[in-house]
Amino acid sequence: MQKLLYPVDSKPPFGLTLLLASQHLLAALGGIIAVPLVLGNVLQLPTADTIVLVNAALLVSGIVTIIQCQGVGPIGLRLPSVMGTSFTFVAAALAIGFSEYGVAGILGSSLVGSLVMIIxxxxxxxxxxxxxxxxxxxxxxxxxxSLIPVAVDWFAGGQKGDPNYADPANLAMATFVLVLVVALVQWGKGIFSAAAIVIGILVGYLVALALGWINFDSVKNAELFALPQPLHFGLAFPISGIIGMSIAYLVTIVESSGNFLALGNATQMEITGKHLRGGVLCDGLGSAFAAVMSTTPFSSFSQNIGVISLTGVASRYVVTIMGVLLVLAGVFPVFGALIVSIPMPVLGGAGLMMFAMIIAAGIQMLDKVERSKRNGLIIAISIGCGLAVTTRPELLDKLPSFFKEIFGSGITVGSLLALTLNLILPQDKEHSEK
Structure with a gap:
């Protein structure tokens, strides 16, 4: 197993910590603001209301990340876990948002539904x-x-169907950043290896700036300072919305548990039931806090596990400082707008490598599993069905929305199948005779 440059409880020098925290921020920021932006656009909210959702998401992400990393009593994983708004809740949120209850219904349902996760x-x-x-x-x-399609879209410069999707210039920029990150990780020493992602993205950003790719409109239009606005939308409690959100929270428990276990592997820490309890409790309380602060529910971010796997920096102190940066981004929106100005291909070059490292970690874990017919079936069926949903999400289009809500994520499908098959498939005879 690769030796960690900075283990969980280590504290790198502050200047280096700031740099290392920045690369976690770059990996997570797009995902954190994506959900409020999607809700704002689809529900056609006024720009001012969308900004409230985004600023609150950044601020609460930072606070919950700090608590998850450092712990408060029984709350928190006490590992370098980044928290952010979750796409698992988008379908339920949109269904409520288009009803008479609007955003107040989304936040009220989220607040009550968080009890599922807390309990x-x-x-x-x-x-x-x-x-x-x-x-x-x-x-x-x-x-x-499940993260690879996200990285591929970044690599290509947008979403499939965009006019510049997979433009050779986008592919060249992403490849340049990818090669630079790989070279820094493989041959760089000290800070150059530990901060490979942020250095690669920074160099890619400077090249994009020289080529005239950077659009600073979002920076010019962003407010310099913004106070949080608790209960800006109010709260409403539709029964159907509470049920939908509660189902989404059940799915999130499975996904967060998987992320915490993957994080344990990346940080070389054994994840116990106590760890999971503290992590999921922080997740649930953080989502309740998010509803009061006027934004959508939270879960742990798998993107940042890739950062740890790639760089060997597992310090929870680093991710705590990243949480502080998120809080600053929440109260100084111009800071977040500057990060958002990074072109997608620049992020894609680093992202593809980060997410592929998570796959490599999974392969290494499975390599230690006993080779048997039973285990082979569990692995094949779970990954096959999980990939089916990931690569062809339209597979569920004609099923009732209830099924789409639960099985819309390849991570959830693969996890639930692996859990179920492990419980119901009989042990192989050779194994049981040992």
Whole structure:
């Protein structure tokens, strides 16, 4: 196993910590603001309301990340886990948002639904027993495989169908950043290896700036300072919305558990039931806090596990400082706008490598699993069905929305199948005779 440059409880020098925290910020920021932007655009909210959602998302992400990393009593994983708004809740949120209850209904339903996660957290020591190495390996693999399409879209410069999608210039820029990051990780020493991602993105940004690719409109239009606005939209509590959000929270418990187990592998720490309980409890309380602060629910970010796997920097102190940077981005929107100005191909070059490293970690975990017909079936069926949903999400289009809500994520499908098959498939005869 690769030796970590900075283990979980280490504290790099402050200047280096700031640089290392910045690369976590670059990996997560787009995902954190994506959900409020999608909701704002689809629900056709006034620009001022969308800005409230975005600023609150950044601020609460920072606060919950700090608590997740450092812990407060029984709350928190105490590992370098980045928290942010979750796409798992988007379908339920849009259904509520288009009803008479609007955004108030989304936030009220989210607040009540968070009880599912808060209460569920106390059962996590029992849930941990359901994750032997064969299941954990599948979950980690699915996290990486599900992120690859995101990285490919960044690499190509947008979404499929965009006029400049996969433009040769985009591919060349992304490849340049990818090669630079690989070279820094492989041959760089000290800071150059540890901060490979942020250095690669910074060099790519400067090249893009020289080529005239950077659009500073978002920076010019961003407010310099913005105070948080609790209960800006009010709260409403539609029964159907609470049910939909509660289902989404159940799915998030599975996804967050998988992320925490993958994080344990990346940081070379054993994840116990106590870890999972603290992590999921922080997730649920953070989502309740998010509803009060006028933004959408939270979950752990798998993107940042790739940063740790690639650089060997597992310090929770680094990610705590990243949480502080997120809080600053929430109260100084111009800071976040500057990060958002980074062209997608620049992010894509680093992102493809980060997410592929999670897949590699899953392969290494599965390589240690006993080779048997039973384990082979669990791995094949779980990953095959998880990839089916990831690569062809339209597979679920004609099913009731309830099914789409639960099985819309390849990570969830792969995880649930691995858990179920591990429980119901009989042990191989050779294994049981040992």
């Amino acid at each position: 569920g957290s106390f059962f996590m020591p029992y849930v941990r027993k359901l994750f032997p190495p064969v299941v954990t390996g599948v979950v980690v693999m699915m996290i990486g495989l």
